[in-house]
Structure formats: structure tokens, C-alpha cells
Amino acid sequence: MRIVDARVIVTCPGRNFVTLKIVTSDGVTGVGDATLNGRELSVASYLSEHVVPALIGRDPARIEDTWQYLYKGAYWRRGPVTMSAIAAVDTALWDIKGKVAGLPVHQLLGGRSRDGVTVYGHANAVDVDAVLSEISAYIDLGYRAVRVQTGIPGLASTYGVGKDRTFYEPADAAIATENTWSTEAYLAHVPTVFARVRDEFGPALKLLHDVHHRLTPIEAARLGRSLEPYHLTWMEDPVPAELQSGFREIRRHTTTPIAVGEVFNTIWDCQELITDQLIDYIRTTVVHAGGLTHLRRIFDLAALYHVRSGSHGATDLSPICMSAALHLDISIPNFGLQEYMRHTPETDEVFPHGYRYEGGYLHPSEEPGLGVDIDEELAARYPYRPAALPVNRLEDGTMHSW
Numbered sequence: 415m416r417i418v419d420a421r422v423i424v425t426c427p428g429r430n431f432v433t434l435k436i437v438t439s440d441g442v443t444g445v446g447d448a449t450l451n452g453r454e455l456s457v458a459s460y461l462s463e464h465v466v467p468a469l470i471g472r473d474p475a476r477i478e479d480t481w482q483y484l485y486k487g488a489y490w491r492r493g494p495v496t497m498s499a500i501a502a503v504d505t506a507l508w509d510i511k512g513k514v515a516g517l518p519v520h521q522l523l524g525g526r527s528r529d530g531v532t533v534y535g536h537a538n539a540v541d542v543d544a545v546l547s548e549i550s551a552y553i554d555l556g557y558r559a560v561r562v563q564t565g566i567p568g569l570a571s572t573y574g575v576g577k578d579r580t581f582y583e584p585a586d587a588a589i590a591t592e593n594t595w596s597t598e599a600y601l602a603h604v605p606t607v608f609a610r611v612r613d614e615f616g617p618a619l620k621l622l623h624d625v626h627h628r629l630t631p632i633e634a635a636r637l638g639r640s641l642e643p644y645h646l647t648w649m650e651d652p653v654p655a656e657l658q659s660g661f662r663e664i665r666r667h668t669t670t671p672i673a674v675g676e677v678f679n680t681i682w683d684c685q686e687l688i689t690d691q692l693i694d695y696i697r698t699t700v701v702h703a704g705g706l707t708h709l710r711r712i713f714d715l716a717a718l719y720h721v722r723s724g725s726h727g728a729t730d731l732s733p734i735c736m737s738a739a740l741h742l743d744i745s746i747p748n749f750g751l752q753e754y755m756r757h758t759p760e761t762d763e764v765f766p767h768g769y770r771y772e773g774g775y776l777h778p779s780e781e782p783g784l785g786v787d788i789d790e791e792l793a794a795r796y797p798y799r800p801a802a803l804p805v806n807r808l809e810d811g812t813m814h815s816w
């Protein structure tokens with residue numbers, strides 16, 4: 415069996431997605447997500463210019479060899495564009511292998527290690543009263559874990575609080591919108607939110623919070639300490655993570671668990687974080703960290719150091735990425751939590767999938783392969799629309815991390 419075609423499909427059913435569909439000489443097809451929010455066409459171009467021509471004629475069964483070929487063979491290693499393209503190929507080849515074997519991909523990864531994949535939802539609202547009712551709505555749906563984000567008094571807008579409550583979408587304009595940030599206003603407000611939330615919902619509910627890369631290590635240490643009475647499951651992305659040793663400073667001061675990794679591309683981005691036990695959850699995901707092959711390598715390293723998985727699962731990761739992530743989540747020994755933001759009905763229609771939500775868990779598809787596809791005719795009805803993520807400035811105009 416040989417690869418005879420590989421199509422790069424760009425579609426915008428409410429938001430932009432890039433998909434690679436690989437076709438074999440036996441007529442078996444496989445799909446992979448290649449979406450990089452706000453940089454979609456860069457990955458599409460990398461795939462069509464540099465990857466697709468090298469795939470034609472290859473044996474689709476050689477997943478590891480193809481991964482190494484695309485990684486080592488690029489010479490210019492790593493980076494989000496390259497690694498998202500490699501991820502798409504890798505994911506599609508696992509899909510094909512599952513279909514050829516007649517098995518769902520989690521059976522190829524060792525089978526189930528648990529009954530369901532525990533997910534967390536996003537409770538976002540402008541103020542505390544409104545966020546309490548958002549959390550109640552998630553509890554009514556069966557969720558056991560909720561990420562809580564609110565507006566900050568004195569700031570016009572902040573990360574995680576959107577216009578549409580059901581479908582939060584940060585990439586909301588062709589040219590990036592500008593937000594204003596105040597660390598002091600934020601650090602003063604967040605503990606008051608979690609005091610109310612813990613008081614209202616009791617000790618069992620898992621609570622999470624995303625700092626979204628905005629603090630310095632010592633500021634994050636202060637936040638972690640002030641949140642200790644409310645025992646969060648994790649404090650996410652407390653600082654920008656280029657400096658892995660920066661997490662040592664946070665660790666020295668607080669027992670609030672730390673999660674990081676949604677923007678990481680390879681195992682090298684988190685090697686020190688994991689081996690020095692500076693984090694508790696690694697949030698790398700299929701599409702941005704080199705596909706199932708590389709993500710499993712990261713999770714296996716993490717397992718040696720008491721670090722559990724907590725894969726990114728925002729709406730800019732397509733249902734193909736979610737399908738793949740669930741096969742890994744259900745099979746690995748050190749699964750922690752899976753982020754889950756529901757896609758719009760338009761997105762779900764373009765990507766028919768077999769995974770399902772029930773009572774706080776997602777269940778992977780039992781169909782051979784990944785159990786997801788792209789409806790190419792429907793996808794063609796939603797042309798690409800430029801959309802950028804926001805940028806962030808301090809009150810005096812200085813550029814800050816968003």
C-alpha cells in the first residue's frame with residue numbers, strides 16, 4: 415500500500431481549521447488536524463509546499479519513520495508551524511493504521527486504562543455572581559471539573575471572558591484587538607473569586623484557573639499562595655515558559671499545582687520542567703506537539719516524574735485533534751484531565767465524529783481508526799476568513815504577553 419494523494423483542506427465553519435487528508439492506493443483515507451490559531455495559512459503552505467510532495471509514494475504503515483523523516487529531514491527543526499504539519503501527517507497515519515487493522519486507535523496504543531476521559535469545562539463571566547451560575551450549569555451537565563475565569567474590576571476586557579458565553583472565541587478580528595492589563599488589579603481580584611466559588615460549591619468540585627502567561631515567577635508564587643486555601647486542581651500557564659527554570663521560583667513558594675504546555679511543540683520544551691519536577695500537569699496536545707507519536711513520548715517521560723497529562727482542548731483544535739487526543743487519554747497510565755470546549759454545530763457538521771460526552775466524561779469512538787472525518791463538500795462552503803488572536807499592553811502602553 416502506498417500514499418497516492420494528500421489534500422490540504424482549509425475551512426471556516428465559524429472559525430478556521432486546516433486539515434490534512436491522506437489517501438492510499440487501497441482507497442483507505444486518514445485525517446489529521448493542522449490548525450494553528452491565527453497562523454492557519456502558514457501551516458497549509460508548509461504542508462502543500464514541503465510535506466505533501468514527500469509523502470506521495472511512501473508506505474503509510476511506517477509512522478515512526480515518516481515522523482523522523484519530516485523532523486530530522488527538515489534541517490530547520492521544531493517550531494509551531496513545522497510541528498503542526500508533522501502532527502497532521504502523524505495523526506492521519508494512525509487513523510489509516512487503525513482502519514487497516516479494523517481497530518480503534520486506543521486499541522493500538524495498549525487499550526483502555528480507564529472507563530472514560532474526565533473533562534473540564536470553561537465557566538467564564540464578567541463578574542463573580544454570573545460565574546457562579548455558569549458553574550452551576552456545568553454541574554447540571556455532570557461536569558466534575560471547571561475552569562473559572564472572570565472579568566477584572568478596572569479592566570475593560572481580559573483573557574477567557576468572551577462576548578458569546580457558550581462559544582468563547584479569542585481570535586475575534588482580522589487585525590489583532592488590543593487588551594489592557596494590570597497585574598495588581600488581577601492579583602487582588604482572583605482570590606476573592608475563588609473564595610466565593612469554593613464557599614458556594616464545597617470541596618469536591620475540581621477548580622482550575624488559566625493565568626495565560628501574564629505574571630513573573632514571584633508574582634505567580636504570590637498568586638499560588640493566595641489560592642492555597644481554595645485548593646485548585648491547577649494554576650495554568652502562570653508565566654511565559656521560554657525560561658523553564660523560572661518555574662523553580664514558583665515551586666519554592668507554593669503548593670498550588672502547576673499546569674503548562676499548550677504552546678509547546680516538542681519534548682525539549684518541557685524536558686527540564688518534567689525531569690526537575692517543576693510542574694504537575696503537562697498540557698501539550700496532538701496538533702501542536704507532533705501528533706500521537708511525539709505526544710506519547712512526552713507523556714511517557716512525564717509518567718516517570720509524577721507529572722500527569724492535561725491536554726489543551728480549546729475550540730481552535732478541531733474535532734480531529736479531539737478524537738485523537740481521546741484515544742491517547744483513555745490509554746495512558748498518567749492521564750490527568752482533558753480540556754473540552756464544545757464546538758459550534760457548524761463545526762461538528764463539517765467534522766462528523768464518534769466521540770461522545772456523558773456525565774462529565776468524553777468517550778473515544780469505537781470505530782476503526784480515529785472515528786472522525788471531514789465532509790469536504792460541506793467544508794468548501796465555508797471559505798477561510800483571516801482572524802488574529804488579541805495582543806496585550808500594560809496601562810502605560812508597554813507590550814505584554816497575551
Ligand code: EZ4
Pocket residue numbers: 451584624626676726728729730753803
Ligand atoms: O488561548 O487556544 O487553555 N486554553 C487556552 C486557549 C488559548 C487558545 C489560543 O488559540 O488558553 O483558550
Ligand code: CO
Pocket residue numbers: 624626650651676
Ligand atoms: Co490555556
